[in-house]
Amino acid sequence: EVQLVESGGGLVQPGGSLRLSCAASGFTFSSYWMSWVRQAPGKGLEWVANIKQDGSEKYYVDSVKGRFTISRDNAKNSLYLQMNSLRAEDTAVYYCARCGAEGDYAINWGQGTLVTVSS
Amino acid sequence: SYELTQPPSVSVSPGQTARITCSGDALPKQYAYWYQQKPGQAPVLVIYKDSERPSGIPERFSGSSSGTTVTLTISGVQAEDEADYYCQSADSSGTPEVVFGGGTKLTVL
Numbered sequence A: 001e002v003q004l005v006e007s008g009g010g011l012v013q014p015g016g017s018l019r020l021s022c023a024a025s026g027f028t029f030s031s032y033w034m035s036w037v038r039q040a041p042g043k044g045l046e047w048v049a050n051i052k053q054d055g056s057e058k059y060y061v062d063s064v065k066g067r068f069t070i071s072r073d074n075a076k077n078s079l080y081l082q083m084n085s086l087r088a089e090d091t092a093v094y095y096c097a098r099c100g101a102e103g104d105y106a107i108n109w110g111q112g113t114l115v116t117v118s119s
Numbered sequence B: 001s002y003e004l005t006q007p008p009s010v011s012v013s014p015g016q017t018a019r020i021t022c023s024g025d026a027l028p029k030q031y032a033y034w035y036q037q038k039p040g041q042a043p044v045l046v047i048y049k050d051s052e053r054p055s056g057i058p059e060r061f062s063g064s065s066s067g068t069t070v071t072l073t074i075s076g077v078q079a080e081d082e083a084d085y086y087c088q089s090a091d092s093s094g095t096p097e098v099v100f101g102g103g104t105k106l107t108v109l
Helices: none
Strands: A003-007 A010-012 A018-025 A034-039 A045-051 A058-060 A068-073 A078-083 A092-099 A106-109 A113-117 B009-012 B018-023 B033-037 B044-047 B061-066 B069-074 B083-090 B098-100 B104-108
Touching: A003 A092, A018 A034, A018 A092, A018 A113, A034 A068, A034 A078, A034 A106, A045 A068, A045 A078, A045 A092, A045 B083, A045 B098, A058 A068, A106 B044, B009 B018, B018 B083, B018 B104, B044 B061, B069 B083
Parallel strands: A010 A113, B009 B104
Antiparallel strands: A003 A018, A018 A078, A034 A045, A034 A092, A045 A058, A068 A078, A092 A106, A092 A113, B018 B069, B033 B044, B033 B083, B061 B069, B083 B098, B083 B104
16 A cells, blocks of 8 residues: 655744655655645645656746755655745645656645744 | 646536536646545545546546546536545646646535
């Protein structure tokens, strides 16, 4: 069974940093694109970033470019999102997702971790 | 990046057919995907590559595509189908930059 478990969320002040982690199991992690998708309270889904199997390609939504970094450790079956210069509008539940072959859709989702940016 | 447009809400009585549309200029060139999200839960993929259904998804869920519009059809709607539904596609530039529609709230009357 595919399992994706996010961690690392919490309350952070504007301008601060946070690192999210996603522990994957039940599939060959190194064979799949992975993504982060977020959902602000009461709002819709927003794709944040995705990363190729070997980490050689990474893509970001414009609003996080230069502030967020997606990475992975295939030896640890783990996905990460380093978030710097956080803003109030980054407040959301952040989901980790296993992607389809070309990285362009999410097959499975974790349960999410809440990030709150507030003073 | 581009936009995908969905109606904010659709209402249907149990047993009837619900159709949720999604429009976007890149849809003739890119596959569409559909996700169901119930309150407090993570999204679930219900349709991929316009019309394919993942294992475990009931047959009453189907997808179709025509030009710049894709449609999620739920036949014989059940109370448990009440949820938010999101369409999703990728940027037409060839990179896997994902775009979601704004979501449609399906209400089962």
